[in-house]
Amino acid sequence: GNSVTQMEGPVTLSEEAFLTINCTYTATGYPSLFWYVQYPGEGLQLLLKATKADDKGSNKGFEATYRKETTSFHLEKGSVQVSDSAVYFCALQKAAGNKLTFGGGTRVLVKP
Amino acid sequence: EADIYQTPRYLVIGTGKKITLECSQTMGHDKMYWYQQDPGMELHLIHYSYGVNSTEKGDLSSESTVSRIRTEHFPLTLESARPSHTSQYLCASSELSGQRDGELFFGEGSRLTVL
Numbered sequence: 001g002n003s004v005t006q007m008e009g010p011v012t013l014s015e016e017a018f019l020t021i022n023c024t025y026t027a028t029g030y031p032s033l034f035w036y037v038q039y040p041g042e043g044l045q046l047l048l049k050a051t052k053a054d055d056k057g058s059n060k061g062f063e064a065t066y067r068k069e070t071t072s073f074h075l076e077k078g079s080v081q082v083s084d085s086a087v088y089f090c091a092l093q094k095a096a097g098n099k100l101t102f103g104g105g106t107r108v109l110v111k112p
Numbered sequence: 113e114a115d116i117y118q119t120p121r122y123l124v125i126g127t128g129k130k131i132t133l134e135c136s137q138t139m140g141h142d143k144m145y146w147y148q149q150d151p152g153m154e155l156h157l158i159h160y161s162y163g164v165n166s167t168e169k170g171d172l173s174s175e176s177t178v179s180r181i182r183t184e185h186f187p188l189t190l191e192s193a194r195p196s197h198t199s200q201y202l203c204a205s206s207e208l209s210g211q212r213d214g215e216l217f218f219g220e221g222s223r224l225t226v227l
Contacts, residue, residue: 032214034214034215036216038153041220042220042221043116043118043202043203043204043218043219043220043221044155044202044204044216044218045217045218046215046216049214049215087153089155093213093214096209096213096214097208097209097213099145099157099160099170100214100216102154102155104152104153104154105153105154105155107153
C-alpha cells in the first residue's frame with residue numbers, strides 16, 4: 001500500500017539556520033506530493049505541492065523537489081525564523097480523486 | 113484564508129454524554145473529511161464524504177458517525193463519549209476534481225476531553 005515516512009522530531013534549531021525535513025514515500029506510479037504545515041493551535045494548511053517528477057514546489061521560502069529516483073520529497077528552507085515553528089506533514093495522493101496519505105508529522109522548534 | 117469552521121473549539125464533557133462536533137464550509141466543496149489527531153500529532157482519517165448523502169468510513173475505525181445532508185455541513189456525532197475518545201478532531205474539505213484536487217482546507221480543530 002501507499003505510505004509516507006518522515007524524519008522524527010522534534011527538530012530544534014536557531015533562527016537563520018538551514019532546515020531540512022526528510023520525506024520518502026512508497027507508492028506505485030506517479031503520485032502527487034504535498035507538504036502541509038500546522039501552526040500551534042491551528043489546523044493544517046497547504047505549504048507546497050508537486051505533481052510530477054522533477055517538479056519543484058515552493059512557498060514562503062520553503063522548497064521541495066519531487067525525486068522519483070529516490071522516492072523523496074524533502075522540505076528545505078535556507079534561513080528559518082521563529083515563526084516557522086510548527087508541525088510539518090508530508091503527504092501523497094496516489095491518483096487524482098484519491099484520499100491523501102499523510103506522514104507522521106515533524107515538529108520544528110526555532111529558537112531566537 | 114480557509115472558509116471552513118469548526119465548533120466547539122474546546123469541549124470538556126463527562127463519560128456517557130452525546131456530543132456533536134460541527135463543521136461547515138462556504139467554498140462549495142464536494143469532498144469533506146474528519147481526521148483524528150493523536151497527541152503525537154499523527155493524523156488518522158475516520159470519515160469522509162464525496163457529496164450529499166455520501167459518507168464512508170476512513171482508515172481508522174471510529175465509534176463516531178457522520179451525516180452529509182447539505183453540501184456545506186458535515187457534523188460528527190458520538191452517541192456516548194468515553195475517555196478513549198479524548199483527542200483533537202480536524203475537519204477538512206476539498207474540490208472533487210481538477211487542478212486543486214488534493215489540496216485540503218482544514219478547520220482549526222475541535223479538542224475534545226472526556227472525563
